[in-house]
Amino acid sequence: MTALRESLGKSGWAVRLAAGLAAFILFAVPALVLVATSWTEQRFALFPPKGFTLEWFGEVLTSKKWLQPFGRSATVAAIGTALAVILGVAAAIGVSRLRSSRAARAWRTVMILPLAVPPIALGVGLYNMGRWLNLSDGRMALLILGQMISALPFVFVLVAGAITRLDPNLHKAAQTLGANSWLIIRKVELPLLGPTILAAAVFAFVVIFDEVVLAVFLLPPGVETLPVTMLRASQETMTPALTAASTVVSLLAVLLLGGSQMVGRGKKGGADAP
Amino acid sequence: MAVGVDIWQVKVAFGALEVLKGVDLNIAPGELVTLLGASGSGKSTLLNVVAGLLQADSGDVAFDGRSVQDLAPRDRNIGFLFQSYALFPHLTVAENVAFPLRARHRDKKTQGRVTQQMLDLVHLGEAGGRKVSTLSGGQRQRVALARALAAEPAVLLLDEPMAALDKHLREEMQVEVRRIQRDVGITTISVTHDQTEAMTMSDRIAILREGTLVQVGSPEECYMRPADRFVATFLGEANLVPLTDRAGSGGTAVVRPENYTVETNLAAPAGPYSATGTVRLVSYQGARCRVEVTAETTGELLVASVAGTVDRAGLAPGAPVRLRCLEPDKVHVLT
Numbered sequence: 001m002t003a004l005r006e007s008l009g010k011s012g013w014a015v016r017l018a019a020g021l022a023a024f025i026l027f028a029v030p031a032l033v034l035v036a037t038s039w040t041e042q043r044f045a046l047f048p049p050k051g052f053t054l055e056w057f058g059e060v061l062t063s064k065k066w067l068q069p070f071g072r073s074a075t076v077a078a079i080g081t082a083l084a085v086i087l088g089v090a091a092a093i094g095v096s097r098l099r100s101s102r103a104a105r106a107w108r109t110v111m112i113l114p115l116a117v118p119p120i121a122l123g124v125g126l127y128n129m130g131r132w133l134n135l136s137d138g139r140m141a142l143l144i145l146g147q148m149i150s151a152l153p154f155v156f157v158l159v160a161g162a163i164t165r166l167d168p169n170l171h172k173a174a175q176t177l178g179a180n181s182w183l184i185i186r187k188v189e190l191p192l193l194g195p196t197i198l199a200a201a202v203f204a205f206v207v208i209f210d211e212v213v214l215a216v217f218l219l220p221p222g223v224e225t226l227p228v229t230m231l232r233a234s235q236e237t238m239t240p241a242l243t244a245a246s247t248v249v250s251l252l253a254v255l256l257l258g259g260s261q262m263v264g265r266g267k268k269g270g271a272d273a274p
Numbered sequence: 275m276a277v278g279v280d281i282w283q284v285k286v287a288f289g290a291l292e293v294l295k296g297v298d299l300n301i302a303p304g305e306l307v308t309l310l311g312a313s314g315s316g317k318s319t320l321l322n323v324v325a326g327l328l329q330a331d332s333g334d335v336a337f338d339g340r341s342v343q344d345l346a347p348r349d350r351n352i353g354f355l356f357q358s359y360a361l362f363p364h365l366t367v368a369e370n371v372a373f374p375l376r377a378r379h380r381d382k383k384t385q386g387r388v389t390q391q392m393l394d395l396v397h398l399g400e401a402g403g404r405k406v407s408t409l410s411g412g413q414r415q416r417v418a419l420a421r422a423l424a425a426e427p428a429v430l431l432l433d434e435p436m437a438a439l440d441k442h443l444r445e446e447m448q449v450e451v452r453r454i455q456r457d458v459g460i461t462t463i464s465v466t467h468d469q470t471e472a473m474t475m476s477d478r479i480a481i482l483r484e485g486t487l488v489q490v491g492s493p494e495e496c497y498m499r500p501a502d503r504f505v506a507t508f509l510g511e512a513n514l515v516p517l518t519d520r521a522g523s524g525g526t527a528v529v530r531p532e533n534y535t536v537e538t539n540l541a542a543p544a545g546p547y548s549a550t551g552t553v554r555l556v557s558y559q560g561a562r563c564r565v566e567v568t569a570e571t572t573g574e575l576l577v578a579s580v581a582g583t584v585d586r587a588g589l590a591p592g593a594p595v596r597l598r599c600l601e602p603d604k605v606h607v608l609t
Contacts, residue, residue, distance in 0.1 A: 172327055173360035175347040178377035178425060187373075191364045 031250065038244040045240040056244040066229065066245055073226040076140070077209040080148040084204045087148070088155025089197060093185060096163045111156040114149050122146055123217030130218070139218050143225075146214040151204035158203065162196035163189070195263070202260040206253055276303035276461050277338035277428045279324065284333035286319050293319045295485040296333065306455055306462040307490075308472040311482035312508075317465045318433060320482070324463060325431050326350050337428050348377070350429075353422030353460075357434040359414045361406045367393070367417050368402035374425035392420035395454060412443045419451065423458060430455065432464040436471055448474045469509050473497070481505055499606045500528060506608070513576045513597075515547055517607065528606045534578035534597040536565050538588045547599040549576055553589045565589060567597060 033047050038056055040049035060066045091111055098104040114122070126146045129135075135142060166189070174184045190197070212227035219228065226249065233242040279301040286294040294316045301307050309317040322328035324335055326347040334343050342350050353374075361370050368389050375385045393399050396416035401409070409417065415435065422430060435451060436444040452475045455462050466472055472479045473493040480490045481501075489501035500506035503514060506528045513534070515527040527547050540550065551567040554575070565578045578597050589595065599605060 167358065167360060169356050169358055169360035170362060172347075173354065173356055174362075174373070174377075175327070176325055176350075176352055176354035176431075177374040177421065178348045178351070179373070180348060180377070183377055187376075188362055192362075 034243050034250075035247050038240050038247050040240050042240070044238055045243045056240040057248070059241045060245045060248060066226075066241070069224045069226040069229040072224070073209055076144055076147065076225060077205050080144050080151060080208040081201055081205040083144070083148045084151040084155050084208075085197060085201050088152050088200065088204075089159050089190075089193070091152075091156050092159035092163055093189065095160060108156075108160070111160075112153045115153045119150065119211075119213035120217075122149065123214045126214070127217055139220055139223075143214055143218045146218065147208040147211050150211060150214070151207045154203045154207060155200040158200040159193060159196055162193050166192060198260050198263060202256055206257070209249075209253075276459050278303045279429055279461055279463065280334075280336040280339070281320070281324065282334045282336075284320065284323055284330045284335065286316070286323060286328065286330050293485050294323070294330070297482075297485075297487055299480055299487065299490065301461060301463065303461055304459045305477045306452070306464065306475060307478045307480055308464045308466055308476040309480050309482055310466060310469060310472040310509075312467060314484070315482040316485040317467075317482050321431055321433055321463060321465045324429070325352055325354050327354075351425070351427050353425075353427040353430045355415075355418050355422050355430070355432045355435050357437050359418040359438075361414055361418055361421070363406055365406070366402065367398065367404050367406060367409070370406065370417055371402075371421045371424050373421060374427075378425055388424055389420075392424045393417075395423070395457070396420045411439055412447060415439065415447060416450075419454065423454075423460070428461070430460045430462040432462065434465055434467070436466070436468065444471070445474075451475065473509075479509075481508065483508075497530075498604065500608075502608060506606075511577060511579075514608075515549060515576075516572065524609075526608045528608060529599060530604075531564070531577040531579035532562075532581075533600050533604055534576070535580055535600055536567075536578050536584060536589065537596045537598050538585075538593065540594060540596055542596075544596065545598055546602040547605050548596055550594065550596045551576060553591050553593045553595055555591065556584065556586055556589050558583070558586075565595075567595060 036049050037045040037047050039052050039054065040046065041051035041053050041055075042049075088111075091107070095104050095107045095111075098107065123146065126142050130139060130142045170188055170192075171184060174188050179187070210227055212225075212231055215225045215228045216231070219225070224232070226245070230242055230245055233239065233245075279299075281297055281299040281301075284294050284297045285292070297316075297320060299307070309320055311317040319328060323330045326342065326345060326349075330343070334341050336342065337350070347354075362373065365373070371389045371392050372385045375388055380388070389402065390399065393402055396419055398413060398416050398420070401413065401417075406414065406417070415438075432451070436447055439447060448471055464472075464475060476493055478490060478492055479496050481488050481496065483504055489496055489505050491499075496505060496509050500509060500512070503526065506512040506514065511531050513527075513529040513531065515529055517525045517527055529547050544550075549567075549569050549571070551569045554566040554568050556566075557564045561581070563580045563582070563584045565580060565584065567576045567578065568574075569576050576597055
């Protein structure tokens, strides 16, 4: 064991460098290739890029063709995230109150079920539900419902996990101090779960924003979310505007995820108690 | 103001395991009673039943003569001090102490005034704005106590209150908690497995064994006149000397180690409850010396705790000695 560590110690930097390089190639290279094709002067998004132009970024950031789906996606994701967080947090707190472990298991299974249902199946189901209910004007609401359902398991699993890590005596202490359930949720549990709920919301937002199958199924022709526009662009023209749009979205996602991590860590550090 | 607590025939079973087998206990207003027992004796279970955190299978608990059996913990008007303190980590010290007042919808002015009074009571008057995570173990316990007392509960319940503290702090806090309990005059039930803590803090000790109360009495009563062999050996150290030589009466004498002295002159006349044997081990403990002796008649271990020092040269292992009882009238005989 120590011999292994010693030999690793001598060549440790080489091992670490190799591992780092492998991770870099695996994760970063496809992303960098994509980014690189977005500044090419050619009319097709092909690697390696020829020349350098910001024309495609200009197109993406100014044309209605890209901005309108972006705005629609952001709106749908914001509403869907809000609903998924409210329902997911409520379900997670609810399951923590169940005395019977069998009922708790059943509830957990139901909550993560959407992960097991193929998006196509969910899409067909919602599409037929819309037809049956004659919701020709409510396709956007159906889409939000469907995407909220697909994001719900992520919120539930994250928050339910965080609740099991809370000190159970905090709940008991609040009870003995005279607090009713609502006060315990509002003043004890939600503040302590705050960083987790924030992370879950970011997760849900990204899941919904990137969702493409349900959007293709449910939205009428001419009404598109950003992923649908990108999908169509990849099938039709494949101009570098597609990869420019991808770059912008990826950048926003990285900022959002990174930012929420930072806030989460800051809060956790403040409330940390051994 | 203080209320009495009456516990009648409380029974609790977890599946086939009977944890409490019908416990009766009456606690006078303002009294501090400690439930003392080994782990698994049911002492914490009984405290949780009184708090309402656990439902008894049968029996009843009453505060001030009124049954609280159907009341949720939050409606029982109790203060509960947890072993881990269970302070809310996201709140300041003052916000923690104000929590029970807030739960009872007291106005902000009252909350602020009472919180300050409580923090002064536990000598943390300046710490209100601090984060809980910046406090030491002893300070956390004081905050937890202030929080438990802030809403003037009828009954204070302490669950192994000193278990998380180191020895020095523990002794300090035992006296401190007792002082505060007396000042406030609140009826208190404490749970511990630490017999010294039970003796130091309590008006009365209730000793539990396997779900049954075996003795309830003042610390002096329980120590000087233990109800049975279990209590005699559980509460402090005891030499159990069989009295077969007394016309077949067959009792057992409980002789505390400090009631024995060690004599090397076996020719001197033997007194009551004395015993002869050979030295096994002598250990020096500072104020006292502990001498372990193998009894001649039974072969069992007898212990003497002698004040000051002993002549260790005369007490080499194997040396024949006599243990003489200093105060025979303090020996309790179990029949």
